[in-house]
Amino acid sequence: MTGTAFISALAVWAAGWFVNVQLANSRMADQPLVRLAVPAVFGVTLLIMWEILVRLLEVSPVILPPPTMIADRFANELPILWADFEQTIIKGAMTGYIIGAAAAFGVAILADRSEFLTRGILPVGSFMAALPIVGTAPIFVRWLGSDWQSKAAVVAVMVFFPILVNTVAGLRDTSAMQRDLMRTYGAGYWPTFFKLRLPAALPFIFNGLKIATTLALIGAIVAEFFGSPTVGMGFRISTSVGQLALDMVWAEIVVAALAGSAFYGLMAWIEGRVTFWHPSQRERR
Amino acid sequence: MKSVLPVLTVIGAILLVWIVSVVPMNMHLTADQAQRQDIAVTPDTPAARQDYSGIGLALRNLHLAGATYVLERPRLPSPHQVAVEMWDTIALKKVTSRRSLVYHGWVTLSATLLGFAIGTGLGILLAVGIVYNRAMDMSVMPWAIASQTIPILALAPMIIVMLGAIGVQGLLPKAVISAYLSFFPVVVGMVKGLRSPDAMQLDLLRTYSASPAQGFWKLRLPASVPYLFASLKIGISASLVGAIVAELPTGARAGFGARMLVGDQYGQPMVTWAALFAAAITAAALVGLFSMIERFTLRRMGMAAA
Numbered sequence: 001m002t003g004t005a006f007i008s009a010l011a012v013w014a015a016g017w018f019v020n021v022q023l024a025n026s027r028m029a030d031q032p033l034v035r036l037a038v039p040a041v042f043g044v045t046l047l048i049m050w051e052i053l054v055r056l057l058e059v060s061p062v063i064l065p066p067p068t069m070i071a072d073r074f075a076n077e078l079p080i081l082w083a084d085f086e087q088t089i090i091k092g093a094m095t096g097y098i099i100g101a102a103a104a105f106g107v108a109i110l111a112d113r114s115e116f117l118t119r120g121i122l123p124v125g126s127f128m129a130a131l132p133i134v135g136t137a138p139i140f141v142r143w144l145g146s147d148w149q150s151k152a153a154v155v156a157v158m159v160f161f162p163i164l165v166n167t168v169a170g171l172r173d174t175s176a177m178q179r180d181l182m183r184t185y186g187a188g189y190w191p192t193f194f195k196l197r198l199p200a201a202l203p204f205i206f207n208g209l210k211i212a213t214t215l216a217l218i219g220a221i222v223a224e225f226f227g228s229p230t231v232g233m234g235f236r237i238s239t240s241v242g243q244l245a246l247d248m249v250w251a252e253i254v255v256a257a258l259a260g261s262a263f264y265g266l267m268a269w270i271e272g273r274v275t276f277w278h279p280s281q282r283e284r285r
Numbered sequence: 286m287k288s289v290l291p292v293l294t295v296i297g298a299i300l301l302v303w304i305v306s307v308v309p310m311n312m313h314l315t316a317d318q319a320q321r322q323d324i325a326v327t328p329d330t331p332a333a334r335q336d337y338s339g340i341g342l343a344l345r346n347l348h349l350a351g352a353t354y355v356l357e358r359p360r361l362p363s364p365h366q367v368a369v370e371m372w373d374t375i376a377l378k379k380v381t382s383r384r385s386l387v388y389h390g391w392v393t394l395s396a397t398l399l400g401f402a403i404g405t406g407l408g409i410l411l412a413v414g415i416v417y418n419r420a421m422d423m424s425v426m427p428w429a430i431a432s433q434t435i436p437i438l439a440l441a442p443m444i445i446v447m448l449g450a451i452g453v454q455g456l457l458p459k460a461v462i463s464a465y466l467s468f469f470p471v472v473v474g475m476v477k478g479l480r481s482p483d484a485m486q487l488d489l490l491r492t493y494s495a496s497p498a499q500g501f502w503k504l505r506l507p508a509s510v511p512y513l514f515a516s517l518k519i520g521i522s523a524s525l526v527g528a529i530v531a532e533l534p535t536g537a538r539a540g541f542g543a544r545m546l547v548g549d550q551y552g553q554p555m556v557t558w559a560a561l562f563a564a565a566i567t568a569a570a571l572v573g574l575f576s577m578i579e580r581f582t583l584r585r586m587g588m589a590a591a
Contacts, residue, residue: 017420024420035423042424063450120291124299130522130572131565132529134438135541138549138557143360217436225442225533226549233439241442249443257435264434 005056009049016045065247073247074254080236081255088233089259091148092220096155097212104160104208108167113189121168129161137223146227155219159212163205170204171197203278206271213263217256303364309339310361311353316342318356319349362558370559386544386563393528393540394567396456400463401524405517407464408471415472416479416505417497429472437465441531459531459540466527467520474516478509507586514579521571529564541567 020038028034047067053059054066061069074081111117137154144150174197182192224234233252240248272281316326316334327345328334334342343350354363362370371386378385411429415422441462448458482504490500532542541564548556 020424021420024423029419029423038420038423039425039427043428060450063447116291117295118291119288120293120295123288123292124295127569127572130518131568132522132526134526134530135545135561135564138545139554139561142549142554214434214436218438221436221439222530222533226546237439238442241446244446246443246446253439253443256439260435261431 002057005053008056009052012045012048012052016041016048062244062246065250069247070250070254074251077248077251081251083231084233084236084252085255085259087148087229087231088151088220088224089217089263092151092223092232093155093216093263095148096152096219097159097216099152100156100159100216101163101209101212103156104163104167108164108171111168112171118168118172122165125161125165125168129165133158133161134219134222137219138226141223141226147229148232151220151223151228151232154223155216158215158219162211162215163208166204166208166211167201170201173204174200199275202275203271203280206267206275210264210267210271213267214260217260217263221256300364303361307359307361307363308350308353309343311356311359312339312342312346312349314356314358314360315349315353316346319346319352324349358552358554360554362555366555367558367562370555371562374559375563383539386559389540389544389560390563390567393459393525393532393542393564396459396531396540397463397521397524397528397571399456400460400465400528401467401521403460404464404467404524405471405520408468408516408520409475409513412472412475412479413501415476426476429469432469433473438462438527438530440465441527441533445531459528462531463524463527466523470519470523471513471516474512474519475509478512479505481512482508510586511579511583511588514575514582518572518575518579521575522568525564525568525571 019041023029023034023038051066051068054064111121136157140150140153144153178196182196221234224232225238228235233256237249237252275281313334317331320326374384374386380387382388415426444462445458448461486504490504529542532540533546541560544560545557548554548560
């Protein structure tokens with residue numbers, strides 16, 4: 001039994017790999033369709049191997065449920081998953097993300113008027129960005145209660161520093177020549193800000209915003225481990241682990257992965273729209 | 286060196302905000318306590334005080350401001366209280382004691398370092414595979430990039446239960462999560478680094494008739510070092526976060542995460558705050574250590590520090 005399982009899994013692997021090697025070394029390798037097909041084949045191969053190994057080795061679903069079981073659970077529990085998504089992502093992560101980003105912009109623009117403050121904020125901010133800020137979750141849950149407000153607060157603090165550092169760094173990213181040109185036009189602080197320095201800072205700002213999308217989801221989910229109402233992705237994950245309903249945990253992870261990619265994708269899409277003039281965006285067209 | 290003064294100013298400003306916020310944050314607790322000791326408080330019933338915000342209550346009871354800094358279980362401890370607690374648990378307790386933060390720090394740090402070593406090692410190997418094998422590049426690279434947009438930490442409780450069910454406990458499950466978090470930044474950074482030599486440099490090696498192995502050891506690997514260090518610094522702080530979070534949902538008995546949880550559940554805010562700051566100092570020390578190694582290595586290799 002064990003032998004058949006490994007042999008059939010290996011056969012699937014070999015077949016998938018053969019297709020991919022053929023595709024990658026073929027003449028069509030640079031076509032967009034093939035570029036999409038190769039990682040897709042790879043992912044599907046892994047899923048089939050997972051399914052075969054779990055089914056044939058009779059691994060208990062308490063340890064690792066097969067993909068079909070997870071898909072089944074996902075399809076059947078859509079209302080619960082949607083409620084969790086709403087609580088954690090929309091109320092917790094999104095609110096916190098917007099508050100944190102707005103606060104970071106505010107501080108960055110205030111600090112920007114003084115060279116002294118900028119020099120202080122850059123090192124302190126990048127230092128804070130590397131700290132395990134998730135650890136503040138129990139404190140915020142105690143202060144603001146276990147509903148989404150405390151999660152939004154954790155998320156706001158987590159996304160604040162990366163966005164702040166990137167915005168401050170971006171606002172410094174104009175050359176003396178460009179600023180002098182604005183001065184010869186007789187532009188004051190705000191016209192220079194809106195016409196030159198903000199556009200120049202946008203690639204940096206979006207970099208910070210994109211890093212912060214993942215942080216926002218992590219903050220909202222992990223903060224729920226410290227206390228939450230009876231809804232939410234972190235709550236569902238920790239209680240389902242307790243009930244050994246691992247297929248539900250995996251379904252939540254699928255939701256988290258979809259939400260994370262969509263959130264990141266949204267930011268990347270807006271970036272492409274707003275900074276279409278930037279070399280890194282132009283190359284893609 | 287000329288940014289020392291600005292940095293100190295910013296840190297001073299943060300501390301000042303913290304110290305000032307202690308008064309309104311703790312005022313309700315202080316007022317309740319003062320009333321029990323027959324000190325005049327306006328308004329004089331707890332129910333009436335609930336209608337005021339912390340700031341409003343603080344303005345009416347300025348004579349109690351001093352007392353907000355010495356509460357035993359404050360909502361927001363003042364900086365000196367956290368410093369005293371940290372001094373007590375780091376310097377004054379024996380390292381083997383369960384109350385010593387050094388002991389808990391070592392528990393978390395050992396999982397972090399083990400996981401970081403595993404994740405970095407596998408990450409470099411995969412990056413080499415991706416650079417040299419086109420099929421691997423096209424299959425794996427999109428997933429490696431996409432995985433950075435996914436909140437991987439949500440997997441932590443499940444990995445621990447899974448590994449626990451097959452009999453793996455203690456250090457290793459935490460290390461697996463740490464490894465997982467440091468893995469992808471290293472892969473993405475190293476692929477970029479190994480590809481950084483330009484066509485001219487690769488051609489030069491070809492005119493020397495260098496073998497692919499020589500090309501790897503003498504050109505690609507040295508060229509990737511600055512990228513490697515940038516990823517290592519991201520990876521080590523991600524590893525630490527991973528190890529801490531791994532301790533949270535499982536009721537671990539030791540480690541920074543366990544301390545935060547204990548302080549939260551038993552109403553001892555000082556324990557949580559001390560663990561939080563100790564974790565922050567550890568993260569800072571690790572990143573600082575890697576920056577130092579980076580500067581030293583790059584100088585020895587003749588590259589300007591990035």
